Amino acid sequence: MSAAEFRAVSQVFGDFTAVDAIDLTIPDGKLTTLLGPSGCGKTTSLRMLAGYLSPTSGTILVGGRDCTTTPPEKRNLGMVFQSYALFPHMTVADNVGYGLKLRRTPRAEREARVTEALEMVGLAHLAGSRPKQLSGGQQQRVAIARAVAIRPELLLLDEPLSNLDARLRLQMRAEIRRIQAETGLSVVLVTHDQDEALEMSDQMVVMKDGRIQQQGSPQEVFPAPANRFVAEFLGYENFIPTNDALLTVRPEHLLVDPDGVASDGATSGGVSLPGRVTDLAYRGVDVLVTVEARAEASGDPVRLVADLRATTAPDLRVGGDVRVEAAPGHVVPLPAG
Numbered sequence: 566m567s568a569a570e571f572r573a574v575s576q577v578f579g580d581f582t583a584v585d586a587i588d589l590t591i592p593d594g595k596l597t598t599l600l601g602p603s604g605c606g607k608t609t610s611l612r613m614l615a616g617y618l619s620p621t622s623g624t625i626l627v628g629g630r631d632c633t634t635t636p637p638e639k640r641n642l643g644m645v646f647q648s649y650a651l652f653p654h655m656t657v658a659d660n661v662g663y664g665l666k667l668r669r670t671p672r673a674e675r676e677a678r679v680t681e682a683l684e685m686v687g688l689a690h691l692a693g694s695r696p697k698q699l700s701g702g703q704q705q706r707v708a709i710a711r712a713v714a715i716r717p718e719l720l721l722l723d724e725p726l727s728n729l730d731a732r733l734r735l736q737m738r739a740e741i742r743r744i745q746a747e748t749g750l751s752v753v754l755v756t757h758d759q760d761e762a763l764e765m766s767d768q769m770v771v772m773k774d775g776r777i778q779q780q781g782s783p784q785e786v787f788p789a790p791a792n793r794f795v796a797e798f799l800g801y802e803n804f805i806p807t808n809d810a811l812l813t814v815r816p817e818h819l820l821v822d823p824d825g826v827a828s829d830g831a832t833s834g835g836v837s838l839p840g841r842v843t844d845l846a847y848r849g850v851d852v853l854v855t856v857e858a859r860a861e862a863s864g865d866p867v868r869l870v871a872d873l874r875a876t877t878a879p880d881l882r883v884g885g886d887v888r889v890e891a892a893p894g895h896v897v898p899l900p901a902g
């Protein structure tokens with residue numbers, strides 16, 4: 566059984582469609598990410614799932630039950646909001662126990678569950694502290710403990726790591742994965758960070774303008790983006806028009822050959838285009854090489870970026886003629902347009 570389901574769910578604000586008839590299955594016991602740029606409808610989708618917002622149309626199931634009109638407190642979901650507000654006047658323990666108190670959980674059980682949730686996030690020793698005495702990462706973990714303490718069917722996390730510095734963010738990614746694995750909880754995590762989605766997801770759902778563009782495991786989505794939007798969002802930078810398709814190649818999969826002799830890559834599904842180096846950017850481990858090439862079909866200029874390992878990069882100079890190549894296995898065809 567799935568943990569939750571969206572069936573043709575839309576959310577319309579005035580004449581603006583924020584979420585446009587999405588169908589989505591949230592698998593049980595897995596971590597699903599909603600990924601997409603600002604304004605694509607991630608938070609709106611999550612709020613509908615949590616019950617803070619009623620869909621304009623469509624059906625939402627949680628645990629197989631139609632919950633479309635069920636209020637949030639009756640859905641048994643834990644939620645960490647985009648701006649994680651802890652109650653500043655309460656201790657950490659009281660923050661974590663808040664949802665249990667609302668649910669009138671008896672005191673002894675409440676205390677046991679608060680301790681358990683705080684131990685899970687490694688903060689049992691700070692139970693008596695106030696939120697302002699904690700670091701950003703610690704506050705974030707308290708917010709997660711608060712959501713987990715009610716033993717939800719589904720844990721919803723809206724950009725839970727966006728307020729943290731880079732190092733802490735990496736650490737918390739692993740921590741959330743660990744909590745998910747330990748509890749077997751179904752988790753939906755919203756992010757606009759493709760690396761976060763790739764690293765954390767069992768299933769990732771890429772959204773744009775209120776619509777789902779692609780969904781699947783990172784191993785399915787990353788090597789085979791469904792369209793140009795998904796490709797660009799996942800860091801494919803090179804788009805090469807041909808007569809019947811648009812080809813894309815990641816910068817790290819382009820080779821730049823200063824001798825400029827065509828290999829047989831072009832005839833067997835690879836890319837091989839003549840061009841001229843317009844920029845070299847040394848970045849320590851890598852060198853970014855920008856080449857102005859010409860599309861075979863139209864002769865139009867195409868700007869290509871190759872990310873070469875500095876230690877193995879050939880001797881290149883700005884203005885030099887080169888041939889840019891990619892092996893067939895690294896060339897992804899996209900629907901044109």
Ligand SMILES: Nc1ncnc2c1ncn2[C@@H]1O[C@H](COP(=O)(O)OP(=O)(O)OP(=O)(O)O)[C@@H](O)[C@H]1O
Nearest residue numbers: 578583601602603604605606607608609610647757
């Ligand atoms: N209550 C509302 N009334 C009107 N428009 C809204 C409302 N809530 C959201 N929107 C609009 O719906 C669109 C989607 O908003 P949403 O908050 O879901 O985006 P998001 O994907 O979470 O973006 P971000 O990454 O910036 O958090 C935005 O254009 C937003 O302005």
Ligand SMILES: [Mg+2]
Nearest residue numbers: 607608609647
């Ligand atoms: Mg949002």
